[in-house]
Amino acid sequence: MFTVKVTSSFIRFNTKVVHQSNNFIVTVATSLAVPKLLDYVLYVESKPVLGSFVAIEVGTKQVFGVVIKMQEVSSFLGDASKLKEAVLVDDVPAVSEQGLNFLRFSSRYTFALPGDPVRASLIAGKIPEQVEPDKKLVLGNVPLDKRTSTRDKVINVLTHSAHAFTSQAMLAEAAGVGVSVVKGLLIKGVLVWEEIPDVKPSFHIQLPDLNASQKASAAEIASALSLKKHQTFFLDGVMGSGKTEVYFDSIARLLEEDDTSQVLLLVPEIALTPQLVGRFEKRFGFIPTLWHSNLGEKARKRNWWHIAKGLSRVVIGARSALFLNYQNLRLIVVDEEHDSSYKQEEVFRYHGRDMAVTLGHFWKCPVVLCSATPSLETWNNVLLGRYKHLMLDGRYGNATLPHLKLVDMKESKVGKGDKWISAPIVQAIKERLEKGEQSLVFLNRRGVAPLLICGGCGDRVGCPSCDASLVVHKSYLICHHCGFHEEIPKKCPKCDSEKLRAFGPGTRKIKQELETYFPTARIAVADSDSVKTDRQMGDVVAKMEKGEIDILVGTQMVAKGHHFPELTFVGIIDGDMGLARGELRAAERTFQVLMQVAGRAGRAAKKGEVMIQTHDPNHPLFECLLQMDRDKFLKMELQSRKLWQDPPFKKQMAFIVSGKDERSVAFASKALANNFHISNAEVLGPAPAPLAKLRDQFRYRLLVKSGDKMHDAVQKWLGSTKIPSSVRVVVDVDPVSFY
Ligand SMILES: [Zn+2]
Ligand SMILES: [Zn+2]
Ligand SMILES: [Zn+2]
Known part of the structure; x- marks a missing residue:
């Protein structure tokens, strides 16, 4: 009946075994989309704790819920006999008091259903079944009959790496040999499978020495950790200033001090995790528990249980990791706190960064928000003294400050003849190619082109169910709002004209345009259509590092976290990003993205150059950007928000x-x-x-x-x-x- 093992107190529904003195009316938040909390009666031997998981029936559906409130039957004012029965699921650790407070708060604050956070805390609304432990490859007892260089490589990797190799392919890749070598050794019994025990990871910490500003920041966090008090920090520093090493220091402290402690590290997007996880593993000698939407089913279930049982010490996750069943959360870190993807835009509309601060409040633990380009909300809280400002050295010195230049799109006739790359950018790329250096062409739009336009009637082809244009992707038209897709039609649906053409810049179109200027250059695209997994992102990064790509065309995903020493030019195709629409956060977002992308150019010894195409070169944010003066921008934007009484002022x-x-x-x-x-x-x-x-x-x-x-x-x-x-x-x- 249930996917979990329901043990000692299991009572089948409708079998009222009533132990008179021990019945409880429980108020339950269910994973089902119902508008209120529901009362059930629980027949148990001993009083369960608040936060216990129960199985209940709602209508004809059997679902799970969390006990939010509880009272003895004897004090219940209603008619308890009319209530349905709940069954205790007692092999799942109950939600902590802090977790319960968070569930209540998050649904109330966001006007969500009371069960929305409960659903977010489960997997597809259910308590997952426990999975068999993973197996890893280890050396068996059979000695190697014949040594070869490839076999030696495999054995060498196995003996010298702390990494758990859970697949043959993984080991083969690490050893740089074909899978058949590993398979052969397995058949001979030189390698065998061994279960990975379900225990807390052991760690061996190897942290680098911190510089003075890192040390001072780490000390502030350490003091909040030892006082077990809630304090929100803003850890401020440009890429490469070593923010990660600061919170790694805090994590190390917790691992050593308190062996039940758990740490949550929130990241905005999956594209960030591979490098971060690799770095973590190198420093701590174990792989952190991951939580994001691309996780395989088995890993997801296992990680859910590991977190609930307190076996996970460090969780790196996307925003939904906030709702997991932590047992002793002692530190929360929010990386790239300004990232707008922390906001969930459907059903349960919460802001991951704000909820992280609240979760830290309930757990009485420090919350560290990290960014080089903070949100106005965070910056305002810093100015008001609510958040403590931890500043790292490593602002751009003169040596590495990239040279910025604006290209006026009107003057340079960008867009004419459906050509989107201005002459100065083409020239700059040409110079880089001649010097053997790399260029990044950035635009915020995936796909071939934003529009399919009819030359007959001048209309754009729109989505049948939305008030939106369809976007051209290879041979398809896709609606980015509802997911509708169809093959590109031969004729205009309105006037039957065959003069349909893709119009406007998209990553594919830009690549094609670059190919006409530089037919022999090696050009690659990195957008969410071409890079869907960690591995694909890793491939792009590796190719850039090895110099196998001359020009990378990419969306925001390439702006983050990666450092390419030979990348000395960045051309930004759409520098306006919604400025014209006058949206509340358009300037903030544009500044953040451009600052981040501009920071890609020439961070090493070579001086970088950045060109930004814009319709609005007189917008004040560009002045701040040309001077790379973030604080000036923040001040200016805050003044304008105050003038209009916009957030964070109202x-x-x-x-x-x-x-x-x-x-x-x-x-x-x-x-x-x-x-x-x-x-x-x-x-x-x-x-x-x-x-x-x-x-x-x-x-x-x-x-x-x-x-x-x-x-x-x-x-x-x-x-x-x-x-x-x-x-x-x-x-x-x-x-x-x-x-
Ligand atoms: Zn698309
Ligand atoms: Zn038409
Ligand atoms: Zn649509």
């Missing part, structure tokens, strides 16, 4: 009203606005959303701004406005996206 909540019938959506939106009476707050809208139709649902938006806490008032407002059942209202607290 809080925002967005309300997305949607439904199949546009008139009822518009009507409900107006009803909300008319019924708005929250003091010290203002409502903007309603207006049709920029993405006015999504998955066949019409969408309107309202935005509420307030200087005060407004959760209770908003709850009342929503509750007292009549909304037809065909219309949905979604709340997005502290919105990042405004589509």
Whole structure:
């Protein structure tokens, strides 16, 4: 009936074995999308703890939940006999008190369903079954009958590496031999499989000496760790200033001091993890527990249990790792805290960075936010003294400051004839090719081109269910909002003209354009269409390092974490990135990305050059960028936010009203606005959303701004406005996206 082993207290449903004195009414948050907490009755021998996992029936569905509240039957005011029965799942460690507080807070703060954080803490809404331990290759008892150089390599790697080789391919790759060599040794019994024991990892720490600013920062964190107090730090430093070594120092301290301690290291995207994990393993001698969406099913289940049982000491994960069942969380690190991918944009709309700070508050542990280009929210908290500023040395000295130049897209006729690379950038790449150096061409758009345009009627081909253009990918058209895809049509769906063409820059198109200028250059593309796994990213990095790529065309994923000494030129095709739309965080995001990409050029001995194509060369952010003056930009942007009373000076909540019938959506939106009476707050809208139709649902938006806490008032407002059942209202607290 259940996927877990339910042990001693297992009682089948509908078999009321009542031990009179020991029945409890439990209030359960379930993994199911139901709007409230549910009461059940639990028949048990001894009082279970809050946070216990239970199996329950909701309607005809059997689901899991977490006990949030509990009372004895004797004190229950309702009719306990009407309640359904819950069954204790007692082989799963209960959610800690801190974890329960976090579950409650995170759903309330985000206006999510009470069970949304519970679902986020499980796997596909379920407690996963326990998996067999992994096996690794070790030397067996059979001696080697004949030595060969390839066999020696395999044995050498096995004896000298602390790494657990869990597949033949993995060992073969590490030894630099074919898989057949490993297979042969296995058949002979020279190699055998051995179970990896389910225990805490042993570690041997090898940390480098820290410089003065790293030492001072590490000491601050260490002091918060030993006092077991919550303190949020902003660890500030450019790429290469050694932020990682600072929090590695804190991790080392915890591993040695407290053998039940757990550390959570949040990273924004999977593309970051391979290098980080490799570095971690080198320093600590074990592989950290990973948690992200690309994890295989078995690894995911095993890691879930390891974390819940306290066997995992260090977890490196994407934002959803916040909701796992930690037993003794002592430190949280948020890498690249400014990254907008920390915000979950559907169903359970939380901001991973903000939730990390809250989780640290409940666990009374330090939270370290790291960035070279902080979010305005974090920077403001630093200025207000709420977050402690830890500053690392290593700002760009004159020697490594890249030379920045703006290219006015209007003057250089970029876009004419569907050509997107300006002459100065072509010239700069040519010079690099002649010197045998590498170039990066950056744009924020994957695919062939953003639009398929008809030469007959001038229309763009749009998504049938969204108010959005379809994007050209190889031979397909794809909607980036709903996933709709179709083969590129031969004729215009509107006028039957055959003059359809892909228009606008995409990574593929830029590659083609580069090929016309540099037919013999080795050009590669790195975007989320071509690089989907750690391994593929690793391949690109390796090729860049070996000098097997002359020009790399890439999206934001190449802006991060990788250092290529021969890369001396960066050309940025779309330097505006939404500036023209005037979105709240457009300038902030543009500055962060450009600063990060610009930092790719010439970080080693060779001086780098960066060219940015823009329609808006007079935008003040470019002045700060040309001087690489981050603090000036932050100051300027904060002033503008203050002037407009935007976050972080006032809080925002967005309300997305949607439904199949546009008139009822518009009507409900107006009803909300008319019924708005929250003091010290203002409502903007309603207006049709920029993405006015999504998955066949019409969408309107309202935005509420307030200087005060407004959760209770908003709850009342929503509750007292009549909304037809065909219309949905979604709340997005502290919105990042405004589509
Ligand atoms: Zn696409
Ligand atoms: Zn047409
Ligand atoms: Zn669509």
